[in-house]
Amino acid sequence: xxxADLSFIKHEADNLFRRKRLAGFGLPAVxxxxxxxxxxAFDLQSLAQRANLDNAVTLVSDxxxxxxxxxxxxxxxxxxxxxxxxxxxxxxEGQRPDWVTGDEITTIDLGDGYVVRYLPExxxxxxIPGFQLIQVQAxxxxxxxxxxxxxxxxxxxxxxxxxxxxxxxxxxLTGARTEVFNYFPGWELFWFTLDSPYYGxxxxxxxxxxxxxxxxxxxxxxxxxxxxxxxxxxxDVAWAIGETILMxxxxxxxxxxxxLPLSFLAAKRFSPIMLLxxxxxxxxxxxxxxxxxxxxxxLARAFGPGPLTGALAILITDTGTxxxxxxxxxxxxxxxxxxxxxxxxxxxxxxxxxxxxxxxVPVLLAQIxxxxxxxxxxxxxxxxxxxxxxxxMLTQAIQTQKDWExxxxxxxxxxxxxMFMDWLSGKLRTKLIGRKE
Amino acid sequence: xxxxxxxxxxxxxxxxxxxxxxQVQRRRLYxxxxxxxxxxxxxxxxxxxDDRNAGGFWExxxxxxxxxxxxxxxxxxxxxxxxxxxxxYFPALVETINIAAVSTLIGAIGGLFLSLLGTRGLAxxxxxxxxxxxxxxxxxxxxxxxxxxxxxxVLGGGPVPAMIAIAIHTAGALGKMFSEVAENTDxxxxxxxxxxxxxxxxxxxxxxxxxxxxxxxxxxxxxxEINIRASAILGFVGAGGLGYELRNAMAWGPxxxxxxxxxxxxxxxxxxxxxxxxxxxxxxxxxGQNQ
Numbered sequence: 114x115x116x117a118d119l120s121f122i123k124h125e126a127d128n129l130f131r132r133k134r135l136a137g138f139g140l141p142a143v144x145x146x147x148x149x150x151x152x153x154a155f156d157l158q159s160l161a162q163r164a165n166l167d168n169a170v171t172l173v174s175d176x177x178x179x180x181x182x183x184x185x186x187x188x189x190x191x192x193x194x195x196x197x198x199x200x201x202x203x204x205x206e207g208q209r210p211d212w213v214t215g216d217e218i219t220t221i222d223l224g225d226g227y228v229v230r231y232l233p234e235x236x237x238x239x240x241i242p243g244f245q246l247i248q249v250q251a252x253x254x255x256x257x258x259x260x261x262x263x264x265x266x267x268x269x270x271x272x273x274x275x276x277x278x279x280x281x282x283x284x285x286l287t288g289a290r291t292e293v294f295n296y297f298p299g300w301e302l303f304w305f306t307l308d309s310p311y312y313g314x315x316x317x318x319x320x321x322x323x324x325x326x327x328x329x330x331x332x333x334x335x336x337x338x339x340x341x342x343x344x345x346x347x348x349d350v351a352w353a354i355g356e357t358i359l360m361x362x363x364x365x366x367x368x369x370x371x372x373l374p375l376s377f378l379a380a381k382r383f384s385p386i387m388l389l390x391x392x393x394x395x396x397x398x399x400x401x402x403x404x405x406x407x408x409x410x411x412l413a414r415a416f417g418p419g420p421l422t423g424a425l426a427i428l429i430t431d432t433g434t435x436x437x438x439x440x441x442x443x444x445x446x447x448x449x450x451x452x453x454x455x456x457x458x459x460x461x462x463x464x465x466x467x468x469x470x471x472x473x474v475p476v477l478l479a480q481i482x483x484x485x486x487x488x489x490x491x492x493x494x495x496x497x498x499x500x501x502x503x504x505x506m507l508t509q510a511i512q513t514q515k516d517w518e519x520x521x522x523x524x525x526x527x528x529x530x531x532m533f534m535d536w537l538s539g540k541l542r543t544k545l546i547g548r549k550e
Numbered sequence: 551x552x553x554x555x556x557x558x559x560x561x562x563x564x565x566x567x568x569x570x571x572x573q574v575q576r577r578r579l580y581x582x583x584x585x586x587x588x589x590x591x592x593x594x595x596x597x598x599x600d601d602r603n604a605g606g607f608w609e610x611x612x613x614x615x616x617x618x619x620x621x622x623x624x625x626x627x628x629x630x631x632x633x634x635x636x637x638x639y640f641p642a643l644v645e646t647i648n649i650a651a652v653s654t655l656i657g658a659i660g661g662l663f664l665s666l667l668g669t670r671g672l673a674x675x676x677x678x679x680x681x682x683x684x685x686x687x688x689x690x691x692x693x694x695x696x697x698x699x700x701x702x703x704v705l706g707g708g709p710v711p712a713m714i715a716i717a718i719h720t721a722g723a724l725g726k727m728f729s730e731v732a733e734n735t736d737x738x739x740x741x742x743x744x745x746x747x748x749x750x751x752x753x754x755x756x757x758x759x760x761x762x763x764x765x766x767x768x769x770x771x772x773x774x775e776i777n778i779r780a781s782a783i784l785g786f787v788g789a790g791g792l793g794y795e796l797r798n799a800m801a802w803g804p805x806x807x808x809x810x811x812x813x814x815x816x817x818x819x820x821x822x823x824x825x826x827x828x829x830x831x832x833x834x835x836x837x838g839q840n841q
Binding site: 156401404407412415418420421495497520 | 588591592595596598599600602603604605606607610611613614616617618644645648651652655687688690691692693694695696699700703704705706708709710713779780782783784786787793796800814817818821822825
C-alpha cells in the first residue's frame with residue numbers, strides 16, 4: 114500500500130466523518146427550525162390568552178362532582194330542589210334534601226358553618242364564618258344588601274346580581290330568583306332518579322329486603338329503573354356503544370369479504386391479465402386515497418345519518434387497505450404447497466382451497482382482527498360526523514358544555530370499549546392462529 | 551403369524567381412518583357452525599344498522615352517485631376557477647399536514663421513550679415496565695376525537711388541540727410497535743457500552759438506536775400517513791385545517807360545490823402523494839436492512 118493510497122483512504126474517512134457530523138448536527142437543527150416554524154404557524158404564543166382556564170377548572174371539578182340547586186322563585190315564593198338544576202333531577206313535591214330544614218324560614222346548611230336562610234318576603238340571610246352576616250332583600254328587579262363597599266374577591270355584587278362563591282357552595286341572587294348550589298362528590302342519580310322508589314336504598318335492601326314497589330319484584334324493578342334512568346340514559350348509552358361496535362364489525366368484516374376475491378385479481382400469480390391486475394390495484398388505491406372522511410360525507414348524503422353510513426364508510430375505505438394487504442400476502446404464497454395439492458389431481462378451485470387459503474388465512478385473520486380493534490376507534494370518530502353511536506353522544510354532551518360528568522362517563526366507557534375490543538381481538542387471534550413465534 | 555399382524559395393522563388403519571374421518575366431520579361441523587354464527591351476526595347486524603339509520607340501505611343505494619356527480623359536474627362547470635380555489639385552500643392543507651407532521655414527531659419521541667422504558671433488558675427501571683406498558687396501552691386506546699373535543703373546549707378551536715390529541719394517540723401506538731422491535735435488539739452493544747461506564751441515555755443512543763432506527767423510521771412514516779387522515783377528520787369537528795374548510799364548504803350546499811370539490815381533490819391528492827412517498831421510502835429502508 115503506497116502513501117498515496119493511504120492518504121486517499123484517510124481523505125475518504127475524513128469526508129465520511131464530516132458528512133456524519135453534518136448529519137448529526139444538521140438533522141436536529143432542521144427539526145428545531147421546523148418546530149419553530151410550526152410554533153409561529155400555529156400561533157402558540159397567543160394560545161395562553163385564548164385558553165380558557167375557567168373552562169378547564171369547571172371541566173375537572175364537574176367531572177367528578179355534582180351540585181344540588183335550591184332555587185326560590187321570588188315572584189311566587191316557590192322553592193325547587195333539583196340535582197344539576199335539571200327537570201329530570203327534580204325532587205318530587207314534598208321531598209327535599211335533608212340539609213334543608215324549616216317551613217316558614219327555609220334553612221340551607223351548606224356545612225362547616227355556612228348557612229343560607231330564605232326568609233319570607235324575598236329576603237335572604239347568608240352566614241359565612243369569619244365574615245359578617247349578609248342580608249339581601251329582593252324588590253322587583255333590584256337587590257338591596259348590607260354588603261360593605263370593599264368586597265373580597267369571592268363576592269361579586271351589583272344592584273342587580275350578587276354572586277358569592279364559598280368553598281362549601283355557590284350562591285347567586287337576582288331580583289327574580291335566589292339560588293344556592295351545594296356541591297357533592299360523585300355522580301348523583303347514577304343508579305336511580307329521584308322518582309324511583311329505589312332511590313337511596315342500599316343494595317342489601319334491594320336484593321333481600323321488602324318489596325319496595327308493590328307492582329314489581331325488587332330486582333326486576335330496580336334493573337328497569339336503572340336501565341331507563343332519564344338522567345344518565347343507560348339504555349341509550351348501551352345502544353350507542355353497540356352501534357359503534359356494530360359499525361366497526363360490519364365495516365371490517367364486510368371489507369374483508371369484498372376484498373378477498375378482489376385481491377386474487379390484484380395478485381400477479383393468480384391474475385395473468387395485466388390490465389385487470391393494474392385496474393384492481395388502482396381501484397384499491399383510489400378507495401383508500403379518498404379516505405373515510407370523504408366517504409362518510411358522500412355516503413351520509415345517500416343514506417342519511419346513522420350507523421349504516423358509518424359502517425359503509427369503513428367498509429369502502431378498508432376494502433382498499435385489505436385488498437392491498439391481501440394481494441401482497443397472496444403474492445408471497447409458497448408454490449410448493451400448491452404443487453403438492455396439484456399432484457394429487459386437484460382442480461384449480463381445490464388447489465386454491467387447500468393450497469393457498471391455509472397459507473394466507475393466518476395473515477388475513479391477524480390483519481382483520483387488528484383492524485377490528487382500530488376500527489372501533491375510527492367508528493367513534495366517524496360517529497361524530499355521520500351521527501351514530503357513542504361518538505355522537507360524546508359530541509352532544511361536550512357541546513352542551515354543562516354535563517361534564519356525563520362527558521367523563523362517556524370517555525371512560527369509550528376507553529373501556531376500545532380496550533375490550535383490543536383484548537378480544539388479541540384473544541381471538543391466539544385462539545384462531547396461535548401465539549406469535 | 552403374518553396373518554395376525556396383517557389383521558392387526560388393518561384394524562389399526564381402520565381405527566385411524568375412522569377416527570380421522572370423525573375428526574374431519576367434527577371440524578366441518580364446528581367450521582359450519584362458526585360460519586353460520588358469523589352469517590347470522592352479519593345479517594342481523596346489517597338489519598339493525600339499517601333500521602337505526604335515517605335512510606334505508608336499498609333506498610339510498612342508487613343515490614350514492616348523486617352527490618359526487620353534483621359536486622363533480624359543478625366543479626367541471628367552474629373548472630376555470632379551480633386553480634384559484636386550490637390555491638385558496640392550500641394554506642389549510644399545509645396546516646393539516648403540519649398537524650400530522652408535528653404530532654408524528656412528538657408522538658414518535660414519546661413512543662421512543664415509552665418503548666425503551668417498557669422493554670425488558672433495556673428499561674431504566676425494570677420494575678416500572680408494566681407501568682409504562684399500561685400507560686402506552688391507555689394512550690393508544692383513547693380515540694383522538696375524545697382528547698381533541700375536550701381540548702377544543704379548553705383551548706379554543708385551532709390546530710393545537712388536534713396536534714396534542716393525535717400526538718398522544720401516536721405515542722401510545724408507536725410505543726407498542728417500537729417495543730416489539732426493541733425486544734429483538736442485540737444486547738451485546740448495550741453490554742459493551744455499559745462496561746465502559748456509559749449512562750442509560752448513552753447506551754440507548756449509541757447501542758440500541760442504530761439497530762432499531764430503520765424499523766422505527768418505517769413505522770413512524772406509516773403513522774404519518776395515518777395521521778394525515780386523522781388530522782383531516784379532526785378538522786371536521788373544529789380543529790382547523792382542511793377538514794374544517796370542508797365542513798364550511800359543505801354547509802354552503804349547492805352552488806358552492808366547486809369549493810367542496812376543490813377540497814376533495816386536494817385531500818385525495820395529498821393522501822395519495824404521501825402514501826406513495828412513504829411507501830417508497832419505507833421499501834428502501836427495509837431493503838437497506840436486508841442487504
